[in-house]
Amino acid sequence: MAPTPQELYRAVDRTWAPADVITEGPWTIRRGEGGGKRVSAATLNRRDIDDLSRAIEQAEEAMSGIGQEPLFMIRDGDALLDARLGAIGYRIVDPVTLFVASADRLSRMDHPDHSVIRCDAPLAIQRDIWAAGGVGPERIAAMERVTAPKTFLLARCDNQPAACAFIAADGDVTMLHAMEVAPRFRRRGLGRLVTAAAAEWAMEQGSGWLSLLATRANTAANGLYRAMGMEAAAQYHYRQRQTQPPRDR
Template sequence: MSPDVQTLYAVTEATWPPARCEQLGPVTLREGKGGGKRVSAATVAGPITGAELVAAEMAMRALGQSPLFQVREGDGALDALLASEGYEVVDPVNLYVVPVAALTGEKPPRVSTFAVWEPLEIMREIWADGGIGPARIAVMERVTGPKTGLFGRHKDQPAATGFAAIHVGVAMVHALEVHARHRRAGMGRLMMLQAALWAQAEGAQYLSVICTKSNQGANGLYTAMGFAHVGDYHYRQKE
């Protein structure tokens, strides 16, 4: 059976993990150490009181992080509470999934894409050009399950990089970055094909990806490749 949105939330956590988690009442706090919203946002299980919200805000500030919550499907009451407390919606995203077997019938051209770990220096440079620095690479290094870097070449030049990891038979692609000089050349599609081939070799049944709703090009790519939209989440940030 295809993974549901709750499964993909768990895959996201395992394949892009925070530095540390702490439970404070119904709130799960995450210490991101500069790794971005996904590893820094708190989540809430069940009802939360105003006092518990204030305590969570204080704990996040004590970590040097602004109050930030990830709002998932079924979190309507939390969403309303945060809105009433002045939290603004930030970065709504789509979660997509496709059977690995649906993508492995086609192979990228020879020596165009590779699965490699540790990341090559040129991969780090492409990530850096796209705003993905050492703190996010540290997130990749924290993953304990099967993982790989993705590297792509176009016209014999370094062109793209990404990261993939597997949890409960589902591979998820993160930090996919195509160098500005090589965009609109089909590299994003080839990188996803490479991710599927790696996932198949590692025994995964599904390939998944997260994409901000505002990224029309990437959303169109994943839809065209047969990815199914499984669910959503968004952030609410106070400061």
């Protein structure tokens, strides 16, 4: 059976790690240290709250207390929170779709015959490819903090480093993060190659499913994942009051 949205949210949490996690009343507060919205947003842990407005204030105070602007992640089941935040001036930012497919099927899809190596830690060339795509050291630190089984992928094309990605396993779900193809190697099937390599690794970890995510605005990525037969299985978006750093996945 395919993973539920809640299982996918858990996999995202466990495979892209914040610098610190604080429980504050009904909230999980994350300290991101520049690692992106996923590791900086507050999420609601329970919904049996008598005074939602006061609970929101509690989260705002907690985030301000660690030097972060208030930022909320809205997941399936958070409709009341979403509406309340909208009513007090929080706007929607970066709607995200989580895609999922059978790891076995993805591992067998057609792809270019180039090599993909696995690295225990990010190589300098991987850091360079990521940096060119806007994935800086703070986001790489989020990868390095992950304690789940993980590896860093590097794909080669024409005997040159061409693409990279980070993958980590949470039980039956392996998450593929930060797939980046160097500009000169795009439109050569490397996205399919890296995804297939990630699926092979996922099966070795005992995961039956491979998942990844993309902002809805990233139409190229959404088209690629749908073309590979991946299905939209969950979604989330953020609510924030102020303009934040450039959008991220």
